[in-house]
Amino acid sequence: MKTYKIIACILFSLMLFIGCKKDDAASQEEDNVFSPRIIGGDVPSIFPNPNTTQVLDVGEKVDFSQVQFSPTGKTTVVWKVDDVQVATGEKYIFTAAAVGDHRIKVEVSYNGTTVSRYKDVFVLAGAGATFTPKTFTKVTMSYLGENGDISAMNWSNVTHVTFKAGTVNAAGILDLxxxxxxxxxxxxxxxxxLNGVYALLGISATLSANGWNVYDSNTFGTALKNPVQRAAMVQDIKKYLTDRSLDGVDVLMADVGNTVEATxxxxxxxxxxxxxxxxxxxxxxxxxxxxxxxNYTHSNYTAANxxxxxxxxxxxxESGLNTGVGRPLGNPSGYQYMVASAEIWKAKIPLSKLVIGIPAMGLRYTAVDANGNNLNFTSFNYIPYKDILALSATAFDKEKLDLTPAPLAIYYNGVPLVTQKAQYIKANNYLGAYLWQGDFDVNGPNSLTLAISNALK
Known part of the structure; x- marks a missing residue:
């Protein structure tokens, strides 16, 4: 009988112990809120921070199976594409289908708390895909540099975009x-x-900081003077335009600044x-x-050729009048210089074949001589318009930003000057305008591309 009492006591104590453990676990979960976590696999690569867009072909997949969630087995996992739920559960594979931008988002919930991560993808159209161009009367073109940064692009402001993706190297080969x-x-x-805009390939030799050819460079010109290399380049361009669904090509100079004029x-x-x-x-x-x-070399081009x-x-x-040794500080891209440049070509070929350039970069002086003029050929550089606005949020409606010490400054084209230029282009019936480099612009009300577009309408 005594033995039974001992066993009963042991069982009762064990039940109390187990009950206390369960109560303790529940109490700990209540008292210590545990936030769900997204872990496992290569999370920084799958969900990069800062966010970068992954480019995909139709049919290409993104596998999220390696992603894990904590606390294990206790979370609710929901997958969304463009804010529409597409799956639940810990495993998900995205298959690219619809062309365009998409955001893949995972939401993980536990104990009343939800956390999320997202990944942006862009699905490409296939080669040969057609599009319907927007209606326009004037060309408004964004000419992108070799980085092709379209993060600030507002497609409603442009009719054409050219991407300077091609460079003729020292061997005379087009590097794409x-x-x-x-x-x-x-x-x-x-x-x-997708936005009804024509897309062109830009090709050149190596460019200097102001977007013109490097002085005395001859790599592009040498290749073009060689019939075999020239023919090969033509075929390379034809194939690239077809393979990448591009609508045309711009030839951005062919070494037109050389010491030897005959070259x-x-x-x-x-x-x-x-x-x-x-x-x-x-x-x-x-x-x-x-x-x-x-400059004087324009005479080598005529309407006939x-x-x-x-x-x-x-x-x-970029007149070049403010960047030599001892040259006065000033804006090399003023209104009168643009007008004079446009009228040089107005006298040569029809207005319907003239698109006038406007810069989205400023000339920044870093040193001056005793007379307050530019010191030498290394005492200036070029700064994107977007970086000028980063220095001063109110710089958009000006043409000069003073630096320290005086008289150092940045000279550039702000919204009023760009608007004035575009109004001249429209009033005189030119075909349109382009902005070099489009990468240097900003989005929003202070955009130079927007100013051009508004003035040309």
Whole structure:
């Protein structure tokens, strides 16, 4: 009997112990709120911070199966695409289907708390996909540099975009790697077409900081003067435009600044041959443009030898008058300089083939001489318009930003000057305007592209 009492006591104590443990666990969960977590796999790569967009082809998959959630087995997991629930549970594979931007989001809930992570993807259109161009009367073109940054692009403000993805290297070969990194060319072309905008490839030799060819460079010109290399480049461009669904090509200079004038003349003559051979290869359906100078070398181009271009982009900025040794500080891209540059070409070819350039960069002085003039060829640099606004939020309606010590300053084109230029372009019936570089602009009410678009309507 005594043995039974002992066993009964032991069982009763064990039950009390288990009950207390359960109560303790519940109490701990109540008293110590546990937030759900998204862990496991390569979370920083799957959900990058800062966020970067992954570019996908139709049918390509993103597998989230390696992602884990804590506390294990106790969370509620919901997957959404563009804020629409598409799945529940810990495992999910996204399959790219609809062309365009998409946001994949996972929401994890536990004990009344929800956390989330997201991943942005962009699904490309396939090669040969067609689009419907927007209706326009004037060309408003954003000319992107080699980085092809479209993060601030408002597609409603442009009719055309050109991406300077091609560079002729020292071997005379067209290097298109800038456009292939991250499938940037395809992304730009697809986004442009989704918005009814034409997308062009820009090609050049290595450019200087102000967007012109490096002085005395001859790599592009040498390649164009070689019939075999020129023919190969034509075919490379034709294939690239087809493969990447691009609507045309701009030839951004062909080494037109050389110490030996005969070299410049020969390079420009070879450029004309190149343009003509491009037209023969591409046919009438593709756009062919040429970015042209306004200095004395422009005389090498005439209406007759430019018959195969749809239009020319007139580089009507950066006069060069404010960057030499002992030159006065000032704006190299003022209103009068643009007008004079445009009228040089107005006298040569029809207005319907002239798109006038406007800069989205400023000239920043870093040192001056005893007279307050530019010190030398290394005492200035170029700064994007967006960086100028980062220095001063009120700089958008000005043309000069004073620096310390005086008289150091940045000279640039703000919204009022750009508007004035675009109004001149419209009033005088030019085909339109382009902004170099479009990457340097901002989105919103202080956008230079917006100012151009509004003035040209």
């Amino acid at each position: 790697s800038r456009g292939e990194t991250g499938r940037k060319t395809q992304e730009i072309a697809t986004k442009a077409h 410049t003349t020969a390079n420009m003559a070879a450029t004309i041959l190149f343009i003509n051979e491009l037209r023969g290869a591409l046919g009438a359906a593709k756009i062919i443009t040429l970015t042209v100078p306004v 430019l018959v195969n271009v749809d239009w020319v982009n007139v580089r009507a900025f």
